[in-house]
Amino acid sequence: MLLNFIHDSLRRLGFSIPGDLGIIGFDNTEVAHLLDLTTIDYPVVQQAENAFSILQNRRNNTNNELNTLLYKLVERKSTLTQYLYWLLCYWCCLT
Structure with missing residues (x-):
């Protein structure tokens, strides 16, 4: 929902998306699909399982293997293709 607000606010301020600014979401929701926003899709269920x-590993003092998350x-x-690789690399470094 926040991305929807940002997207609408930027357009009302006269910014062109993706001409002036690019926007990337991180959850691939229906809103992102409806607004045609570039996003990163990640496995929410596997992230919750991890x-x-x-928590179980810390509680039981174990080291069970975690799921590999594929983004x-x-x-x-909402983005220009030439910047997507850089943005994805930057985002992955933050997580």
Whole structure:
């Protein structure tokens, strides 16, 4: 929902998306699809399972293996292609 607000606010201020600014979401929701926003799709269920496993590992003093999370860039019309690789690399470094 926040991305929807940002997208609408930038357009009302006269910014062109993706001409002036690019926007990337990180959850690939229906809103992102409806607004044609580029987003990063990630496995929410596996991420939650990992969080639970981390808590169990700490509680039981174990080191059970975590799921490998596979992220996928879903390119739509809110970014320019030439910047997508850089943005994805930057985002992955932050997580």
